[in-house]
Amino acid sequence: MALVTTKEMFRKAYEGGYAIGAFNINNMEIIQAITEAAEELRSPVILQVSAGARKYAKHEYLMALAQAAIKDTGIDLALHLDHGADFEICKACIDGGFTSVMIDGSKYSFEENIALTKKVVEYAHANGVTVEGELGKLAGVEDDVHVTADDAMFTNPAEVEEFVTRTGVDSLAIAIGTSHGAYKFKPGTKPQLRFDILEEVARRLPQFPIVLHGASSVPQEFVDEINALGGKMPDAIGIPESMLRQAAKMAVCKINIDSDIRLAMTAGIRRVLTQQPDVFDPRTYLSVARDEVRKMVKHKIVDVLGSNNTL
Numbered sequence: 001m002a003l004v005t006t007k008e009m010f011r012k013a014y015e016g017g018y019a020i021g022a023f024n025i026n027n028m029e030i031i032q033a034i035t036e037a038a039e040e041l042r043s044p045v046i047l048q049v050s051a052g053a054r055k056y057a058k059h060e061y062l063m064a065l066a067q068a069a070i071k072d073t074g075i076d077l078a079l080h081l082d083h084g085a086d087f088e089i090c091k092a093c094i095d096g097g098f099t100s101v102m103i104d105g106s107k108y109s110f111e112e113n114i115a116l117t118k119k120v121v122e123y124a125h126a127n128g129v130t131v132e133g134e135l136g137k138l139a140g141v142e143d144d145v146h147v148t149a150d151d152a153m154f155t156n157p158a159e160v161e162e163f164v165t166r167t168g169v170d171s172l173a174i175a176i177g178t179s180h181g182a183y184k185f186k187p188g189t190k191p192q193l194r195f196d197i198l199e200e201v202a203r204r205l206p207q208f209p210i211v212l213h214g215a216s217s218v219p220q221e222f223v224d225e226i227n228a229l230g231g232k233m234p235d236a237i238g239i240p241e242s243m244l245r246q247a248a249k250m251a252v253c254k255i256n257i258d259s260d261i262r263l264a265m266t267a268g269i270r271r272v273l274t275q276q277p278d279v280f281d282p283r284t285y286l287s288v289a290r291d292e293v294r295k296m297v298k299h300k301i302v303d304v305l306g307s308n309n310t311l
């Protein structure tokens with residue numbers, strides 16, 4: 001078993017009408033929770049690392065933890081750079097053993113995005129690494145980038161063939177109404193994914209893996225529990241899981257989830273510290289946090305991604 005690229009995972013997912021979960025990792029407990037869930041349900045999985053995660057946990061620790069998870073669970077994993085902002089960070093991750101990188105040129109003009117993405121693809125492919133590009137802008141916050149709802153932009157399907165052909169990317173993230181972070185939509189609003197855009201993209205790019213970022217569903221029970229225990233999370237609505245399930249049956253082969261991991265861990269840790277105020281052993285609350293993430297990932301694999309029993 002080994003670190004693998006996303007190539008074969010996406011080929012099987014496209015054919016099988018399911019998607020691979022790409023879960024953000026920041027520490028050992030999160031990695032264990034995700035990979036144990038994947039092992040138990042015989043599901044492929046992608047571990048993804050943001051620039052912030054790389055700064056927090058350090059590249060070498062995350063590499064070593066991913067390798068340890070492969071040994072422990074006996075499943076292949078893809079280790080992916082999430083939202084690579086420039087060529088340098090992509091190169092560092094490729095040189096440092098990642099099997100997949102995202103170059104996010106979505107904030108640039110079409111031509112600049114193509115030039116940057118193509119440069120990363122050339123280097124990555126020469127080193128056996130797969131590349132995700134992005135066209136269109138999601139609303140929300142990721143690292144230091146804050147895109148307001150007004151600046152968000154759906155992907156223009158008329159641009160996708162030229163982008164993919166000229167860059168050589170292996171997968172493409174598109175904006176069809178998902179949004180980053182735990183505060184996606186105000187209560188009372190009705191999130192709507194633009195399935196018409198997804199269909200048109202799939203028609204123009206046959207058999208090509210599409211990626212959805214900002215796909216946490218922000219479960220109300222986590223928000224309620226955190227707030228009941230002294231937290232201050234504004235009420236918010238995430239992406240309805242039924243819509244994600246639908247997208248996974250279509251051309252979407254990778255679904256990114258980070259905020260739901262944060263919510264699951266925070267709810268678990270608050271619960272322990274409130275119910276057992278004498279606890280000061282981090283293993284006590286981190287075990288519960290890990291259990292919560294494992295449970296949440298299992299739910300996503302079975303009810304949203306449909307990737308269980310595909311290994």
Ligand code: G3H
Nearest residue numbers: 050052053142143180258
């Ligand atoms: O889309 C961004 C991910 O949720 C990563 O978040 O940059 O705070 O690690 P982060």
Ligand code: 13P
Nearest residue numbers: 181213214215216258259
């Ligand atoms: P969420 O904030 O919806 O979990 O999205 C995560 C993401 O897109 C990581 O790239």
Ligand code: ZN
Nearest residue numbers: 142213214256
């Ligand atoms: Zn993202």
